[in-house]
Amino acid sequence: MSASVKSAQRLLAASGLARASLALTLSLPDQIAARLSERIVSGAYAPGQRIMEQALAAEFAVSRGPVREALRILERDGLVTILPRRGALVSDLSIAEVKEIFDIRAMLNGLRDRLIAEDASRKNVLAALEPHVAQLTRLARDTKRGHDYVETVWTINHVLTQACPSARLKTILDSLARQTLRYSQLGLATPERRRQSVHHWQNLLEALRKGDGAKAERIARDRVTDSRDAAIRALDEVNRPAATPRKPRAA
Amino acid sequence: MSASVKSAQRLLAASGLARASLALTLSLPDQIAARLSERIVSGAYAPGQRIMEQALAAEFAVSRGPVREALRILERDGLVTILPRRGALVSDLSIAEVKEIFDIRAMLNGLRDRLIAEDASRKNVLAALEPHVAQLTRLARDTKRGHDYVETVWTINHVLTQACPSARLKTILDSLARQTLRYSQLGLATPERRRQSVHHWQNLLEALRKGDGAKAERIARDRVTDSRDAAIRALDEVNRPAATPRKPRAA
DNA sequence: GATTGTAAGATTGTCAACAATCTTCTTGAC
DNA sequence: GTCAAGAAGATTGTTGACAATCTTACAATC
Known part of the structure; x- marks a missing residue:
C-alpha cells in the first residue's frame, strides 16, 4: 500500500x-x-x-x-x-473587524433570505424550519437555557444557508459564520436579547411563508445588525474593565 | 546566493x-x-x-x-x-454563477458606498472621484468610446473600493470584481446602457456629497443590478444563436 | 465501424532534505 | 541591574525525487 x-x-x-x-x-x-x-x-x-x-x-x-x-x-x-x-x-479579530464582518453578514443574510423567500421551491425549507423556530420560542421564555438558544439559532441559520439557491453566496456565508461563531453567542447572552431575537425569527418565518422577499431581507438585516451591536457591547464590557494586555493581533 | x-x-x-x-x-x-x-x-x-x-x-x-x-x-x-x-x-462561470456574483456585488457595493457616505473623512475620495465622473459624463455622449467608458467605470469602482473603511469588505469586493471583470464590460456595450450608467454615477456622487448613506446604498444596488441584467442579456445573446458546444465547465 | 480493455505516458500528491530566516538564550559591557 | 551583540536552536521556504492516479492512444472484439 x-x-x-x-x-x-x-x-x-x-x-x-x-x-x-x-x-x-x-x-x-x-x-x-x-x-x-x-x-x-x-x-x-x-x-x-x-x-x-x-x-x-x-x-x-x-x-x-x-x-x-x-x-x-x-x-x-x-x-x-x-x-x-x-x-x-x-486569527484574533479586533472589535473593528468583528463589526466589519457582521456588517457584511447583515447584507448577505438579507440577500440569502430574500432569495429563499422568492424561491418557488421553498416549501421544504419552511417545513424544516418551523419546528426549530417553535423550539426557539419555547427556549426564549426560559432564562437559564441560553446555550440551547444559541445552538438552535445556529441550526436555523445553517438550514437557511444550505437552502440558499446561490452556491457562491453559500460559500461566503459559511465562511463568515465560522469566523464570527465565537462572537455570535456574545450577542445572545441576555434574556432580553433572546426575546428580541425570537421576535425577528418569527417575523422572518412569516415573510418567507408569504414569499415577501423585501420584508425577509429587511428582517434579516435588522436581526444581524442587532446581533452585531449586542456583540460589540459585550466585547467592550469584557475588554474595558480588565484592561487586558492583549497579545499582538494577527494582522 | x-x-x-x-x-x-x-x-x-x-x-x-x-x-x-x-x-x-x-x-x-x-x-x-x-x-x-x-x-x-x-x-x-x-x-x-x-x-x-x-x-x-x-x-x-x-x-x-x-x-x-x-x-x-x-x-x-x-x-x-x-x-x-x-x-x-x-474558472469558467455559468450564467447562473455570473448572476450570483452580481447579486452579491449589488449588496456589498451598496454597503461600501453607504459606509463611504457615512464616513466623516470622505472629502478626499470625493475630490479624487469628481474628475473621473466628469470624464464619464463626456464619454457617455460619445457613441464610439465604449472601451474608454468601461475603463473609467473600472477606475471609479477601484477608487471607491480602496476608500472603503472596511478592510474585510475591500478584500471581498476586489476578489468579486476580478472574477466578473470579463462580464462587466458586456453590460456597458450599448450607448443606452452607458447613459443609464452615467446617471447612476452622477446620483451616487451627489449622495456621497450629502452624506446620505441610505441613498448611496440604494443607487449602488440599482446600478449593479442593472449591470447584472444587461450582462446576462448579452450572455444569452452570445450563447443562443451559435448554440456553441461549450467545454465542460469547472465545477 | 463503434466500443471496450489495456498499456504507456503524463500529471498530481506526498515526502524528506537542505537553505534562509527568525527567535531565543546566553554572554558581556556599561 | 539593564541593555546590546552574538550564537545556537527552531521554523519556514524551496527543491527534487518517488508513488499514485489520470489521460490518451492503440488494439482487440463485437
Missing part, C-alpha cells in the same frame, strides 16, 4: 470517522483543514496562537506539504493569518 | 518589474499568483483551460511547490478551480 493512502487512513482512524470509501474522496489537505477548523472554532486553539507546521505534520503523521496546503485553506476561510517567514497564527 | 533568492529575482526580471527591494517583500507564490491572475483576467488563459504545474514551474524557473501554493491563492480568489487529481482549471 502506498504511503499517501496509509497516511490518509491513519488520519481518518485518528479522527474517528473511518468511513473509508466516503471520506477518502476528501484530499489530505482538506481533511487536515477540517480538523484544524474544528479546533479553532471550538476555541481549542486560542486566538493569536502560533500554529507550527512540523508539530501538526508529526501529529497527523504526514509531511509538511499537506499541512502547508491545509493552512492555506484555513487562511482562505479567515481562520488563520499567514505571515511571511512567521507562519500561521489563529 | 541562495536558490530561492535567485529564483525570485529571475522571476522579477522576466516579469519586467525588477524593483528588487520592493518586490522581494512579496513571497514567491504571491508573485506567481499575481502573474497568473493577469493572464486569466486578461483572457490569455481561456476559461476551462487546464493549468499544469510542471509547465509553470519550468517557465518561472522554480519548483512545483510555490506553483501549487500560487494556484491555491488563485482558487481563493475564484480565478481557478482545483479538482482532486486533476489539477487547476481556469
Whole structure:
C-alpha cells in the first residue's frame, strides 16, 4: 500500500470517522483543514496562537506539504493569518473587524433570505424550519437555557444557508459564520436579547411563508445588525474593565 | 546566493518589474499568483483551460511547490478551480454563477458606498472621484468610446473600493470584481446602457456629497443590478444563436 | 465501424532534505 | 541591574525525487 493512502487512513482512524470509501474522496489537505477548523472554532486553539507546521505534520503523521496546503485553506476561510517567514497564527479579530464582518453578514443574510423567500421551491425549507423556530420560542421564555438558544439559532441559520439557491453566496456565508461563531453567542447572552431575537425569527418565518422577499431581507438585516451591536457591547464590557494586555493581533 | 533568492529575482526580471527591494517583500507564490491572475483576467488563459504545474514551474524557473501554493491563492480568489487529481482549471462561470456574483456585488457595493457616505473623512475620495465622473459624463455622449467608458467605470469602482473603511469588505469586493471583470464590460456595450450608467454615477456622487448613506446604498444596488441584467442579456445573446458546444465547465 | 480493455505516458500528491530566516538564550559591557 | 551583540536552536521556504492516479492512444472484439 502506498504511503499517501496509509497516511490518509491513519488520519481518518485518528479522527474517528473511518468511513473509508466516503471520506477518502476528501484530499489530505482538506481533511487536515477540517480538523484544524474544528479546533479553532471550538476555541481549542486560542486566538493569536502560533500554529507550527512540523508539530501538526508529526501529529497527523504526514509531511509538511499537506499541512502547508491545509493552512492555506484555513487562511482562505479567515481562520488563520499567514505571515511571511512567521507562519500561521489563529486569527484574533479586533472589535473593528468583528463589526466589519457582521456588517457584511447583515447584507448577505438579507440577500440569502430574500432569495429563499422568492424561491418557488421553498416549501421544504419552511417545513424544516418551523419546528426549530417553535423550539426557539419555547427556549426564549426560559432564562437559564441560553446555550440551547444559541445552538438552535445556529441550526436555523445553517438550514437557511444550505437552502440558499446561490452556491457562491453559500460559500461566503459559511465562511463568515465560522469566523464570527465565537462572537455570535456574545450577542445572545441576555434574556432580553433572546426575546428580541425570537421576535425577528418569527417575523422572518412569516415573510418567507408569504414569499415577501423585501420584508425577509429587511428582517434579516435588522436581526444581524442587532446581533452585531449586542456583540460589540459585550466585547467592550469584557475588554474595558480588565484592561487586558492583549497579545499582538494577527494582522 | 541562495536558490530561492535567485529564483525570485529571475522571476522579477522576466516579469519586467525588477524593483528588487520592493518586490522581494512579496513571497514567491504571491508573485506567481499575481502573474497568473493577469493572464486569466486578461483572457490569455481561456476559461476551462487546464493549468499544469510542471509547465509553470519550468517557465518561472522554480519548483512545483510555490506553483501549487500560487494556484491555491488563485482558487481563493475564484480565478481557478482545483479538482482532486486533476489539477487547476481556469474558472469558467455559468450564467447562473455570473448572476450570483452580481447579486452579491449589488449588496456589498451598496454597503461600501453607504459606509463611504457615512464616513466623516470622505472629502478626499470625493475630490479624487469628481474628475473621473466628469470624464464619464463626456464619454457617455460619445457613441464610439465604449472601451474608454468601461475603463473609467473600472477606475471609479477601484477608487471607491480602496476608500472603503472596511478592510474585510475591500478584500471581498476586489476578489468579486476580478472574477466578473470579463462580464462587466458586456453590460456597458450599448450607448443606452452607458447613459443609464452615467446617471447612476452622477446620483451616487451627489449622495456621497450629502452624506446620505441610505441613498448611496440604494443607487449602488440599482446600478449593479442593472449591470447584472444587461450582462446576462448579452450572455444569452452570445450563447443562443451559435448554440456553441461549450467545454465542460469547472465545477 | 463503434466500443471496450489495456498499456504507456503524463500529471498530481506526498515526502524528506537542505537553505534562509527568525527567535531565543546566553554572554558581556556599561 | 539593564541593555546590546552574538550564537545556537527552531521554523519556514524551496527543491527534487518517488508513488499514485489520470489521460490518451492503440488494439482487440463485437
